[in-house]
Amino acid sequence: MSIDNDGKFKKANFTHIIEDDIINEDEMLKLDNQLCFALYVCSKEIIRKYKPILEPLGLTYTGYITLLALWERDEVTVKDLGNRLYLDSGTLTPLLKKLESQGYIERIRSTLDERNVLIKLTTAGRDLKTKAYRIPRDLICSANIEATDAKSLLSGLHQFMEQIIDK
Amino acid sequence: MSIDNDGKFKKANFTHIIEDDIINEDEMLKLDNQLCFALYVCSKEIIRKYKPILEPLGLTYTGYITLLALWERDEVTVKDLGNRLYLDSGTLTPLLKKLESQGYIERIRSTLDERNVLIKLTTAGRDLKTKAYRIPRDLICSANIEATDAKSLLSGLHQFMEQIIDK
DNA sequence: CTCAATTTAATTGTATACGATTAATTTTCT
DNA sequence: AGAAAATTAATCGTATACAATTAAATTGAG
Numbered sequence: 001m002s003i004d005n006d007g008k009f010k011k012a013n014f015t016h017i018i019e020d021d022i023i024n025e026d027e028m029l030k031l032d033n034q035l036c037f038a039l040y041v042c043s044k045e046i047i048r049k050y051k052p053i054l055e056p057l058g059l060t061y062t063g064y065i066t067l068l069a070l071w072e073r074d075e076v077t078v079k080d081l082g083n084r085l086y087l088d089s090g091t092l093t094p095l096l097k098k099l100e101s102q103g104y105i106e107r108i109r110s111t112l113d114e115r116n117v118l119i120k121l122t123t124a125g126r127d128l129k130t131k132a133y134r135i136p137r138d139l140i141c142s143a144n145i146e147a148t149d150a151k152s153l154l155s156g157l158h159q160f161m162e163q164i165i166d167k
Numbered sequence: 168m169s170i171d172n173d174g175k176f177k178k179a180n181f182t183h184i185i186e187d188d189i190i191n192e193d194e195m196l197k198l199d200n201q202l203c204f205a206l207y208v209c210s211k212e213i214i215r216k217y218k219p220i221l222e223p224l225g226l227t228y229t230g231y232i233t234l235l236a237l238w239e240r241d242e243v244t245v246k247d248l249g250n251r252l253y254l255d256s257g258t259l260t261p262l263l264k265k266l267e268s269q270g271y272i273e274r275i276r277s278t279l280d281e282r283n284v285l286i287k288l289t290t291a292g293r294d295l296k297t298k299a300y301r302i303p304r305d306l307i308c309s310a311n312i313e314a315t316d317a318k319s320l321l322s323g324l325h326q327f328m329e330q331i332i333d334k
Numbered sequence: 335c336t337c338a339a340t341t342t343a344a345t346t347g348t349a350t351a352c353g354a355t356t357a358a359t360t361t362t363c364t
Numbered sequence: 365a366g367a368a369a370a371t372t373a374a375t376c377g378t379a380t381a382c383a384a385t386t387a388a389a390t391t392g393a394g
Binding site: 025028029030031032033034035036037038039040041042043044045046047049050061065068069071072084085086129132133135136137139143144145146149150152153154156157158159160161163164165 | 192195196197198199200201202203204205206207208209210211212213214216217228232235236238239251252253296299300302303304306310311312313316317319320321323324325326327328330331332
Binding site for chain 4: 044048051077078079089090092093094109113114115116117
């Protein structure tokens with residue numbers, strides 16, 4: 001328990017000691033101190049900036065990251081895709097049906113294990129990657145992102161995710 | 168334009184020069200290099216961890232951050248709340264109606280300017296703050312978050328948001 | 335003073351997102 | 365082999381989220 005300037009005990013359940021700072025509980029409830037809120041706003045705002053860039057390709061942000069995953073590894077199950085994208089079948093099934101209707105992927109029930117549906121890029125889906133090369137650049141430009149800041153933030157996030165995921 | 172080891176020009180539209188690294192466009196399209204995807208996954212996973220903590224109070228994450236905003240500044244318009252939460256009236260109106268039905272807030276059409284609807288905490292809404300004090304601690308605990316990491320990530324995010332918002 | 339422009343919240347339509355459940359299939363246990 | 369358990373994708377219900385539009389009120393220009 002800590003003792004403040006005038007020598008009185010602080011009530012333990014009203015203070016946290018983090019490094020050198022004492023942060024009281026009112027501070028902890030301020031929006032500016034919410035890590036999750038900052039993450040949430042940041043991701044939403046960037047996704048908004050993706051919108052006009054992805055729109056010419058007929059893609060939403062979720063469709064885009066699904067294709068990113070498939071360009072890395074193709075002919076995978078819905079389950080595998082969900083693990084990589086942190087999405088479940090409730091989200092993926094309608095999304096994949098749309099990408100199929102757009103001609104970017106095929107959904108093929110596996111014959112080896114009929115529980116599995118394999119997701120496979122079509123030629124059009126594979127070819128789309130060529131057009132996608134400009135997307136990261138266009139985003140960095142339109143969102144005014146500094147590459148160095150983005151890189152350090154990204155590595156901080158990866159480290160953080162290691163901590164919190166599956167705990 | 169850069170020249171590589173064997174003296175040939177690299178195709179400018181296939182390379183980026185960032186600091187000392189040359190990152191080719193295939194790398195740029197990998198999920199692990201997507202800052203937005205990391206933000207998006209991180210915020211979703213943390214919001215998932217909030218769920219069981221907020222559920223006893225009858226709150227969703229959006230309801231929670233709305234109350235956080237109101238505990239800081241009360242009797243505000245929907246517009247003001249939207250500016251602070253980065254949400255528009257399409258999201259807020261139904262959310263605020265629900266918080267009203269739960270007895271946490273009142274929605275009062277302003278008499279000074281009848282376009283405005285003022286959002287005002289009820290006594291129950293103000294009293295809920297006492298129960299909310301434990302939420303940040305509970306989350307940090309259940310999500311296994313290191314306070315020092317969270318603090319540095321948060322400051323990195325605030326700095327980043329300065330860059331990208333309203334550009 | 336009056337009409338056009340602006341502002342505000344609500345509404346509508348579309349797209350996510352996830353928990354829970356379901357149906358079909360496969361695996362495991364005995 | 366055969367029943368129980370586990371796995372997979374799909375479905376259902378609920379909650380976000382946002383762009384675009386609408387309706388009402390206020391402001392501003394002439």
